Amino acid sequence: MAQPATLWHAIDAVEVLRQLEADPGGLAPDIAARRLQAHGPNALPPPQRTPGWRRLLRQLDDPLILFLLAAAVVAAVLAHYVDAGVIAAVVLVNAIVGFVQEGRAEQALSALRSMLAPSARVLRGGAREQVAVETLVPGDVLLLEAGDRIAADARLLRGRGLRVDESVLTGESVPIEKSVEPVATGADLGSRTSMLYSGTLVAAGQATALVVATGPQTQIGRIGTLLGEVESLTTPLLQQIARFGKVFTTVALVASAALLLFAVLVRGYGWLDALMIVVALAVGAIPEGLPAVITITLAIGVRRMAARNAIVRRLPAVETLGATTVICSDKTGTLTRNEMTARSIATVAGRVEAQGGGYAPTGVLVARDGGDAALATAQRVARIGLLCNDAQLHADGDGHWRIDGDPMEAALLALAGKAGFDGAAMRNAHPRLDEVPFDAAHRFMATLHADAEGAGALVCVKGAPEQVLALCTAQAGRDGGAGPLDAAFWQQSIDAAGGEGQRVLGFAWRRLERVPERFVLDDIGELVFAGLVGFIDPPREEAIRAVADCRAAGIAVKMITGDHAATAAAIAEQLRLADDVRVVTGQELEGVTDAELPELAGRASVFARTTPEHKLRIVRALQSRGHTVAMTGDGVNDAPSLKQADIGVAMGRKGTEAAKEASGMVLADDNFASIAAAVHEGRAVYDNIRKVIAFTLPTNGGEALAVILAIVFGWVLPMTPPQILWINMVLAITLGLALAFEPPESGLMARPPRRRDAPLVSAFMLWRIVLVSILFSVGAFGIFAWAQGRGHDVATTRTMVVNMFCVMEIFYLFSVRYLHGTSFSLRGLRGTPAVLWAIVAVVLAQLAFTYLPWMHVLFGSRPLPLFEGIVIVASGAALMGLLEVEKALLRRIGVFEELGPVPADERAT
Incomplete structure (x- = not known):
């Protein structure tokens, strides 16, 4: 008996294979055919469409329109043909406009269906095959690599350096590291690192995964079901x-x-x-x-x-914005810049703040405490971040900087520029000799460089702080030398940065007297811990002003995001969403009844780690209190709540077609300030x-x-x-x-x-x-x-x-x-x-x-x-x-x- 889909993430991979009666070498073709007949095709059901003639007649179902038609008939009978023609023309134009707009609204489910990949690589009977996604069944073994769109919900069997962009489902701004180990039963969607979900994108690495759900049973299928159940609301003006x-x-x-x-x-x-x-x-x-x-x-x-970057898809949505009392906004890219910025550097000498935002390598480092010693030690951390790095920055002609590679690595290049380093000169002085690439199994990256100060070599390491600390036997001192490792001090620094909503990386180094013959994972150890860098996706300056304008106008702004609670709370504080920012997580929402939710939704300012069902419940709870709700979003997971809201606002740049089709308005610049405008x-x-x-x-x-x-x-x-x-x-x-x-x-x-x-x-x-x-x-x-x-x-x-x-x-x-x-x-x-x-x-x-x-x-x-x-x-x-x-x-x-x-x-x- 197969486990419910929500529990696959908590079960060991071997047990998942057993329960699905599957084999690591793939299903036999005849078994796959029988399962396809039993489970149906791996596709979302087509949306139910209202006949065109019925939609057209529905536009005339209004007392004032019917009265006008009657007046036109009487005027025509009495030979007042001009007046009769004017009235009839007005009625006809309004009917046609309404007919066209309603037809566009029915494209939302079709856009969801387009999220599925056209084909997938699988193992069938031990052989690699390219099959149509509609033929995937539970028990199929998927073969995935960077750039692939995942075609069904699957349990990870093997992975190497696997990171998956799940922003369309969770709103998470950074690709998620995946691993084979099961996670807790109650883990939210964004924390299920052992699972791969249909419609998401493999950002890096390779994987073998076992299909556990197809078609309507996938996460995207559940969203499609939610979307179909949501009835479009009539605007206040109508x-x-x-x-x-x-x-x-x-x-x-x-x-x-x-x-x-x-x-x-x-x-x-x-x-x-x-x-x-x-x-x-x-x-x-x-x-x-x-x-x-x-x-x-x-x-x-x-x-x-449109002149202010807000493209309206349905005419009545224009007026609905004027009646808005609550704006439920996504965080990443809407309230924030969607650009990772290295904000702080913590060393034994003190804490340093990096000024400036975005990926521009311009700005300065300012010591919050520790003075010149803190700046000197921070520069050493920035140098490691520059050398242990695979990203590139490119300056566009208009003064903007474009990244090629991982956003956090690009932020480290910008940090090195603020620290006064010339990237090209530093790489020439310390050419890379070898590397151990990042992998989810060990969660760090190490590079081997020629040491400009002698015949030896320099090892630079960056990664998850706890992993890097475990490889260290000493820490960098205020004068650049090495001293005893103070693990408690660094844990306190990690917690402090996390409390400010920052993502943290640890940095370490080691000098070798000679260049080793080989440089592999087992050779990395006895490192000197240099410090920590805290990253954050900073709020837009114009969004801060727009939030203030909205609050002055009596409009509450609430953040609904798939990101972590601490990160969301820190951004909310900087945006000044409320005088007293209250954060509610998706896990907490699970224990709140529908009767209790309206009161909680009214008091909370931030909802973190939310699922599509949570977003939909929040919007409905606010509407039950008489609010006119505007909802922003960009992912497939936002489509049901965008449709439920009085005015759905999709992102034009990074928004999915499903989100755009479910919304009444699209922001051309993905900027919250455009909503306020x-x-x-x-x-x-x-x-x-x-x-x-x-x-x-x-x-x-x-x-x-x-x-x-x-x-x-x-x-x-x-x-x-x-x-x-x-x-x-x-x-x-x-x-x-x-x-x-x-x-x-x-x-x-x-x-x-x-x-x-x-x-x-x-x-x-x-x-x-x-x-x-x-x-x-x-x-x-x-x-x-x-x-x-x-x-x-x-x-x-x-x-x-x-x-x-x-x-x-x-x-x-x-x-x-x-x-x-x-x-x-x-x-x-x-x-x-x-x-x-x-x-x-x-x-x-x-x-x-x-x-x-x-x-x-x-x-x-x-x-x-x-x-x-x-x-x-x-x-x-x-x-x-x-x-x-x-x-x-x-x-x-x-x-x-x-x-x-x-x-x-x-x-x-």
Whole structure:
């Protein structure tokens, strides 16, 4: 009976062979064929796809869209073909955009399937064979070497210098050393050094491994299962628009039916005339241009984000970033530079800090304690790191340094440069004669060099500190000589560096009187321990600033990483993720129930050594507390949580296709600062959407209220149905659209994030809609009465009302551009190019409406005298002044929190 897959790492290799009834020489072909029939192909199941026609129809399943379609049909029946065509076009464009985006979302599982290698080398019946990965079965013996992508989960049988890049699964920034020895049953995924996992890459060495799991039973298969179970969430904006659409549709239908009956039964209108008025009114009141303007606003946000290295894959994701309350970020390469840096050198003389980051061999060594003696002993350690090294550094033309080889060895070359060594000169002075390469079995590397000081030789060794210490019988003194080895001192130094999240290497040397005839593993011993070097992947400077910006904006930043707890905690402290950084490991999460996790997830700042299941649970726990969660990631292991998050953010440079396909946004530069910039743009987009709504609903409401009051009280209609449609058509495609291009208001990131359940129409906006609708109606009836008092006929009076509406909307546009501040500023009155072009378009359209004879025939308009035009413009300016005073008063008395505090420059007045 085979053991569960999670226990293979804890079982001796011989026992694994026995349990799987396998042979080191490979399975017989007939046995392999029977097992393939029993276990199925080594492939992930294809994703279930929704038929295209169903996805297309699903885009129309929205109350506001259905109402717009009904209005388009009625308008077409009544021969208003232009308006019917505009409404239908808006609905069609939105349906197509949604259809295309949803189709892209279904590619995530397909990307996971592409992680598997196309073929694999195995032993079958004692002979080497190249077989298709689909035919691998438990019990097959894999033959692996550097550069191979592992095709199935396997238990290591033999390995030489084997290191595996498991970053796609664990997030571990450095290749993992593998060994045959079993590990503890409870070891997390990143610590299972006896196991090889499907989809990971052999970075160095050779191996023979026994396949223990294929297809859906592999770690990647489990992730695929998790990904398939995660349902894509509707963004907060779409939820709000859906709620708004249902309420608005209900109110509009009831009000339209009631008005139709009232007009016919009470006021004596004919059924056709009343229906014409109600349809014109309904089409005028319905913000049919709103979906299009929102789409355009989101598209503009996409363009702005792309300029800041954030590439949006799904349009609603733009706005979701603005609602983000928690960002769960990967560590390596996102918050950190993804460049190993030799940060500290510990010797008997003291501790030395290396200044500068990255692989540039520029900077200086600074003694934290020990003075010049510490610097001198540190230089000796740096020299060993330079000689016992196989990496190379190359300077690019733009000032960046490219590495060829192991990242930690490259960091040692940079350290040698900071210590003042010329690498080429040092290698010429001490040419390498022989070497013992690094191997996971002994965990160190040794090189033999000609000694420039005599006829002898110099042995340089670097590796795991405990292994190197075990080979030493002495330690370097402050003066360069050798003294007794103080193992307790070095263990304390190792622990201190580990507590700061540093990876540590030990360095030793030995001088030989003559060059040995052979240089093998058994000859290495009686070394002099020189010191320790601590490495760290330092945080990005811009990430530190971005974290501070996010915290100031009320957005919590949590690190979720596969790295070690101490390393993650040290980086979190440097990033200042929280005032009190709390670290929770994946092992601790295993003992936390789903009911307890939300509270823990809220308090913790760092989650270390996490698995895909842990990440998914953390995101869901945060969402259960009402948070809007952004999740970053790059590996296959991140795909389920990226899909579960409200906005998944994948890395563009080092991210896998599976991560990108499961996300809503991709960072072109893999930089956390770009997320903060995207949050800023997302908030700006949401502000602009609210401005569009705050502009559209009151202006439409003003038109509707004026006609409703006229019908209810039996007054002369201030506008005819064609004139209502004219106002709606001209202003919707000009002034409303101009707000989509608005730049962000100041203080945008100083506001707290909005609640996930916050209504699209807030209390302030509702107040504004009612107030402005009333003011528009008062203005319409006021100009109507004034015009009639001056003896104008009904056609001229109605022309004045139409122009009054357009002028009031122009001035209201300037007021609504700043919801959180005054519009009475040079910037506010100057307007943006979009605003100015929109005003020019409206003015030209209204001049044509008022003075062109053929427009008089179509719309019943009349030319206006100059004085009447001046009065109309003055009335619009008065409206803007009144609304600005109202905004300032409301902010001063603090009725609506969303207006924010009174700015300092306004408090002074």
